[in-house]
Amino acid sequence: MEPWRILAEKRLKGIGKVILVGSGKGGVGKSLIAAATAAALGEKGYRVGVFDLDIHGPSIPRLFGIEGGRVKLRGSKEGLLPVEAGPVRVMSVEFLVGSNPVPLRGNAKTEVIEDLISNTHWGELDYLVVDLPPGTGDEVLLPLRVYRGHRHGFLVVATPSILSIHVVRRLITLLLDERVAIEGVVENMSTLPTGERHPGSDMLKALAREYGVPVIAEIPYDPSLETVLLRGGSLREAEVFWSSVTRLAEALSGSGAAH
Amino acid sequence: MHEWSVTQAIVEAILRFAEQEGLRKVTRVELEVNELSQLEVEIIEEAFRILSQNTLLEGSQLVIHRVPARFICNNCGYKWDLEEALAQLRDAADKHGIADEEGTVDPPTHYMPMLVYSFMQCPRCGSRDFDVENQFNVRVRAIEGEK
Numbered sequence: 001m002e003p004w005r006i007l008a009e010k011r012l013k014g015i016g017k018v019i020l021v022g023s024g025k026g027g028v029g030k031s032l033i034a035a036a037t038a039a040a041l042g043e044k045g046y047r048v049g050v051f052d053l054d055i056h057g058p059s060i061p062r063l064f065g066i067e068g069g070r071v072k073l074r075g076s077k078e079g080l081l082p083v084e085a086g087p088v089r090v091m092s093v094e095f096l097v098g099s100n101p102v103p104l105r106g107n108a109k110t111e112v113i114e115d116l117i118s119n120t121h122w123g124e125l126d127y128l129v130v131d132l133p134p135g136t137g138d139e140v141l142l143p144l145r146v147y148r149g150h151r152h153g154f155l156v157v158a159t160p161s162i163l164s165i166h167v168v169r170r171l172i173t174l175l176l177d178e179r180v181a182i183e184g185v186v187e188n189m190s191t192l193p194t195g196e197r198h199p200g201s202d203m204l205k206a207l208a209r210e211y212g213v214p215v216i217a218e219i220p221y222d223p224s225l226e227t228v229l230l231r232g233g234s235l236r237e238a239e240v241f242w243s244s245v246t247r248l249a250e251a252l253s254g255s256g257a258a259h
Numbered sequence: 260m261h262e263w264s265v266t267q268a269i270v271e272a273i274l275r276f277a278e279q280e281g282l283r284k285v286t287r288v289e290l291e292v293n294e295l296s297q298l299e300v301e302i303i304e305e306a307f308r309i310l311s312q313n314t315l316l317e318g319s320q321l322v323i324h325r326v327p328a329r330f331i332c333n334n335c336g337y338k339w340d341l342e343e344a345l346a347q348l349r350d351a352a353d354k355h356g357i358a359d360e361e362g363t364v365d366p367p368t369h370y371m372p373m374l375v376y377s378f379m380q381c382p383r384c385g386s387r388d389f390d391v392e393n394q395f396n397v398r399v400r401a402i403e404g405e406k
Binding site: 109111 | 261263264265267268269271272275296354355357358359360365367369371372373374376377378387388391395396397399405
């Protein structure tokens with residue numbers, strides 16, 4: 001076994017369960033849901049880490065108000081120490097590069113993901129929420145290879161749009177083929193700005209049913225969310241969004257305590 | 260500090276390999292260290308010696324080869340080495356340096372060499388589209404032992 005995999009295995013020893021958050025395509029609210037789920041689990045008293053592996057578009061630090069330029073990452077004998085944001089420990093490539101571009105290709109991309117996974121010292125956690133990059137490339141396959149050997153569950157984040165449905169199908173097929181435990185589909189923006197149900201909602205639910213995967217959460221459109229994000233407020237202030245995410249966190253923690 | 264966790268992973272990887280191969284003793288280990296990571300060879304040697312104690316590796320000879328970092332620009336074809344790139348990396352250490360418990364500040368590339376793409380541009384044309392010749396951090400080149 002390669003040395004980085006040995007280190008990666010060591011990092012998992014103190015972690016109860018890994019919640020992988022992924023989507024077939026970008027722009028469906030994956031990072032937002034990963035961050036909010038971690039915050040909601042933290043609020044319930046769990047020890048939570050959130051791992052931003054979306055190396056080309058890291059957005060987790062901003063969601064916790066700890067952008068790269070504002071915090072200093074620290075190292076230790078055990079490895080890189082995540083940044084603490086209230087009860088949640090956060091690691092992101094942004095803490096290493098600030099606002100610099102991350103123009104990685106092929107092998108370089110997988111090297112950075114291997115290094116992030118193997119160098120981050122999480123310590124003891126009940127849950128590690130991993131914000132995966134969108135798609136089904138190397139940058140997703142690599143973390144799956146590491147984390148599927150540990151206690152884990154995958155949240156497939158999708159919007160009920162006709163444009164994303166085929167992508168969701170491909171992602172679920174891949175996860176089943178790779179023996180990844182799917183926790184459920186998170187239907188983001190399940191309602192329209194008018195408050196009506198999204199017309200594609202039934203289609204997404206039918207797809208989940210076809211694969212025997214539950215729709216674990218429906219997150220309605222919350223008009224206050226963007227305003228809250230713009231002024232750097234807490235996600236809790238977007239009440240409709242937050243109450244749905246809290247229910248998602250309850251469903252996750254109810255489906256089996258971390259330890 | 261990072262050298263310790265890297266060496267520990269290498270020692271464990273070699274021990275697993277030795278077990279698989281049915282080695283009773285490892286006599287010689289050759290490692291390649293990419294100079295881009297700026298890992299300190301002396302610390303790796305010390306960590307290796309201490310972590311090898313009471314294992315199949317105890318007393319084995321450790322040989323470390325420093326592998327030079329070389330870069331080639333895909334835009335203008337210019338080739339350069341680490342020495343020419345050090346100024347850019349020093350700047351990265353100033354702005355994004357990571358301090359450890361002993362107060363040593365390392366550039367991010369110490370932990371993740373491929374982040375060089377975030378901190379380096381072609382010295383001639385300024386492009387970030389370049390290739391790095393060796394992309395690994397540390398790797399085992401050879402292991403010798405007795406069955």
